[in-house]
Amino acid sequence: xxxxxxxxxxxxxxxxxxxxxxxxxxxxxxxxxxxxxxxxxxxxxxxxxxxxxxxxxxxxxxxxxxxxxxxxxxxxxxxxxxxxxxxxxxxxxxxxxxxxxxxxxxxxxxxxxxxxxxxxxxxxxxxxxxxxxxxxxxxxxxxxxxxxxxxxxxxxxxxxxxxxxxxxxxxxxxxxxxxxxxxxxxxxxxxxxxxxxxxxxxxxxxxxxxxxxxxxxxxxxxxxxxxxxxxxxxxxxxxxxxxxxxxxxxxxxxxxxxxxxxxxxxxxxxxxxxxxxxxxxxxxxxxxxxxxxxxxxxxxxxxxxxxxxxxxxxxxxxxxxxxxxxxxxxxxxxxxxxxxxxxxxxxxxxxxxxxxxxxxxxxxxxxxxxxxxxxxxxxxxxxxxxxxxxxxxxxxxxxxx
Amino acid sequence: xxxxxxxxxxxxxxxxxxxxxxxxxxxxxxxxxxxxxxxxxxxxxxxxxxxxxxxxxxxxxxxxxxxxxxxxxxxxxxxxxxxxxxxxxxxxxxxxxxxxxxxxxxxxxxxxxxxxxxxxxxxxxxxxxxxxxxxxxxxxxxxxxxxxxxxxxxxxxxxxxxxxxxxxxxxxxxxxxxxxxxxxxxxxxxxxxxxxxxxxxxxxxxxxxxxxxxxxxxxxxxxxxxxxxxxxxxxxxxxxxxxxxxxxxxxxxxxxxxxxxxxxxxxxxxxxxxxxxxxxxxxxxxxxxxxxxxxxxxxxxxxxxxxxxxxxxxxxxx
Numbered sequence: 279x280x281x282x283x284x285x286x287x288x289x290x291x292x293x294x295x296x297x298x299x300x301x302x303x304x305x306x307x308x309x310x311x312x313x314x315x316x317x318x319x320x321x322x323x324x325x326x327x328x329x330x331x332x333x334x335x336x337x338x339x340x341x342x343x344x345x346x347x348x349x350x351x352x353x354x355x356x357x358x359x360x361x362x363x364x365x366x367x368x369x370x371x372x373x374x375x376x377x378x379x380x381x382x383x384x385x386x387x388x389x390x391x392x393x394x395x396x397x398x399x400x401x402x403x404x405x406x407x408x409x410x411x412x413x414x415x416x417x418x419x420x421x422x423x424x425x426x427x428x429x430x431x432x433x434x435x436x437x438x439x440x441x442x443x444x445x446x447x448x449x450x451x452x453x454x455x456x457x458x459x460x461x462x463x464x465x466x467x468x469x470x471x472x473x474x475x476x477x478x479x480x481x482x483x484x485x486x487x488x489x490x491x492x493x494x495x496x497x498x499x500x501x502x503x504x505x506x507x508x509x510x511x512x513x514x515x516x517x518x519x520x521x522x523x524x525x526x527x528x529x530x531x532x533x534x535x536x537x538x539x540x541x542x543x544x545x546x547x548x549x550x551x552x553x554x555x556x557x558x559x560x561x562x563x564x565x566x567x568x569x570x571x572x573x574x575x576x577x578x579x580x581x582x583x584x585x586x587x588x589x590x591x592x593x594x595x596x597x598x599x600x601x602x603x604x605x606x607x608x609x610x611x612x613x614x615x616x617x618x619x620x621x622x623x624x625x626x627x628x629x630x631x632x633x634x635x636x637x638x639x640x641x642x643x644x645x646x647x648x649x650x651x652x653x654x655x656x657x658x659x660x661x662x663x664x665x666x667x668x669x670x671x672x673x674x675x676x677x678x679x
Numbered sequence: 680x681x682x683x684x685x686x687x688x689x690x691x692x693x694x695x696x697x698x699x700x701x702x703x704x705x706x707x708x709x710x711x712x713x714x715x716x717x718x719x720x721x722x723x724x725x726x727x728x729x730x731x732x733x734x735x736x737x738x739x740x741x742x743x744x745x746x747x748x749x750x751x752x753x754x755x756x757x758x759x760x761x762x763x764x765x766x767x768x769x770x771x772x773x774x775x776x777x778x779x780x781x782x783x784x785x786x787x788x789x790x791x792x793x794x795x796x797x798x799x800x801x802x803x804x805x806x807x808x809x810x811x812x813x814x815x816x817x818x819x820x821x822x823x824x825x826x827x828x829x830x831x832x833x834x835x836x837x838x839x840x841x842x843x844x845x846x847x848x849x850x851x852x853x854x855x856x857x858x859x860x861x862x863x864x865x866x867x868x869x870x871x872x873x874x875x876x877x878x879x880x881x882x883x884x885x886x887x888x889x890x891x892x893x894x895x896x897x898x899x900x901x902x903x904x905x906x907x908x909x910x911x912x913x914x915x916x917x918x919x920x921x922x923x924x925x926x927x928x929x930x931x932x933x934x935x936x937x938x939x940x941x942x943x944x945x946x947x948x949x950x951x952x953x954x955x956x957x958x959x960x961x962x963x964x965x966x967x968x969x970x971x972x973x974x975x976x977x978x979x980x981x982x983x984x985x986x987x988x989x990x991x992x993x994x995x996x997x
Contacts, residue, residue, distance in 0.1 A: 507695075
């Protein structure tokens with residue numbers, strides 16, 4: 279009986295300890311989200327803001343969901359030797375994420391070429407991958423790229439790759455439509471020989487032909503060349519109204535803009551979203567690009583967002599003390615769609631979270647209401663056109679719907 | 680606009696690009712001529728020269744010096760970068776190569792590749808210097824805009840054909856340097872000593888020539904030409920980056936081999952050939968074939984003239 283008297287206070291103490299434990303909610307476990315983006319090199323300014331967007335989304339849910347602690351790791355897929363994304367590093371990142379048991383989601387990549395490397399690895403691991411920036415159509419859409427695309431990225435046959443930006447088959451079309459509106463009758467098309475540039479230049483060319491714009495030249499440039507003066511002479515001899523370069527800042531979009539000016543080309547210059555970053559204006563020189571350089575982008579610039587998007591911009595500003603760059607909102611949205619997936623998942627493991635993310639419909643996001651289709655593409659098709667003026671991108675109009 | 684205009688314009692572009700390549704190529708060919716080393720670090724020494732030039736532009740505020748002051752500023756940059764690159768190249772020889780003179784040529788070559796990586800990474804750090812000219816140093820690896828101190832306007836009015844002050848700068852710097860260098864090697868005491876060391880270092884030292892000092896001087900002169908080239912390159916292209924040395928170095932090395940490595944006029948001829956072939960291939964073929972064409976020409980020339988266009992047949996040293 280003596281024991282009985284003792285047992286009561288012990289039980290009470292134990293009981294109160296347990297209640298205290300439930301209030302503080304000791305995490306049930308840890309779920310890890312990783313991102314793999316080019317953190318070294320000229321894309322750094324863009325990826326900084328994507329990473330900030332991801333951190334903001336995780337902070338907003340208090341770093342935990344249903345008692346699971348959310349951890350985040352920021353991986354770099356660039357190497358200093360290339361100053362750009364590197365296939366070897368991307369493969370390492372994907373493999374380490376696949377091996378890490380606690381990792382349940384992979385945000386990335388920035389470059390479409392890098393996605394080609396990571397996708398099959400993550401597909402075998404059954405890990406959900408959400409890209410904030412890949413726009414090459416072949417990654418998801420059958421019949422848009424090579425014959426074996428996108429099956430080659432899905433060795434298990436299941437879709438694990440999703441993206442929240444509209445693809446280049448839309449961007450190329452809208453860019454060509456915009457060129458027509460700007461009164462272009464003759465265009466000279468360039469690409470950077472990369473997956474992204476080749477894809478978008480092909481789409482642009484097709485649409486331009488359809489609209490009756492004469493294509494006076496189509497060239498694949500050497501993205502490591504010191505200058506493009508002889509190219510500019512060739513362009514000038516053909517006398518186009520517009521030079522369209524399908525490429526990125528890293529593949530010398532800025533230098534071409536500079537050489538077009540110093541070579542005496544008077545017409546317009548248009549580039550896709552791979553050049554929609556401050557580094558493009560810095561590399562090309564604000565004066566050289568001023569008032570003649572048009573940039574398309576698969577979404578709206580931060581200051582044009584409304585509702586949830588505007589809320590995002592103001593909380594971004596107050597947290598990081600700077601304006602978000604164009605892709606910040608996509609980093610944020612990618613993280614949010616994953617966090618929502620984690621919250622909705624029946625089992626908090628890779629398969630459960632993948633199924634929940636794949637089932638995303640009418641997601642109430644900063645980019646409006648959108649869903650993922652069966653291929654993993656977003657239903658959102660909003661694009662915008664910008665012009666470079668006074669060293670800044672100036673919003674001109676909404677392209678598409 | 681005539682077809683002739685297009686051809687002449689490509690010739691001008693080709694010559695300007697070719698002269699910059701030639702200036703760098705001379706650095707390769709001089710060092711090879713005297714110690715049979717392909718100094719892979721040369722392209723990266725050239726790159727660091729461009730970074731020094733941009734730093735000077737920012738530190739001295741050369742952009743605000745007004746049109747005539749900017750010309751004086753360019754002179755400051757030329758002298759500054761030439762001295763810097765010359766000294767850097769000399770130090771590489773002193774620290775990395777001199778102690779390996781008696782080792783196999785392969786260790787020398789590997790150590791040159793190492794020096795190249797060290798210099799390239801220095802450039803990467805340098806790009807992160809928080810100066811306004813480096814865009815605040817935010818993205819170290821990003822290409823940097825080099826201010827157009829020499830304007831890129833057409834001196835021939837509004838016609839199709841363009842010659843800009845930047846073109847003239849390239850020629851005005853390169854041609855006198857090449858003539859001066861040829862005279863120096865042919866006529867001066869140092870030039871004669873260099874030729875003697877190139878022919879036979881042992882015999883040269885027996886005749887009282889300070890071989891190491893002559894080799895050091897060769898490195899200095901080669902580097903200084905790289906320094907001149909870096910300023911000219913920066914003012915012509917208006918963009919620099921830490922990786923620019925790799926491509927420029929490869930073009931220059933190809934030019935040196937094409938012209939006959941070890942031969943000064945050969946390096947110049949090689950550079951001009953590559954510049955013009957590039958421009959003509961860009962114009963009359965497609966851009967994507969340009970690199971292929973350049974190397975096909977190199978292969979063809981080496982098949983029929985294994986020592987390059989102007990290379991002397993020399994016996995392999997034992």
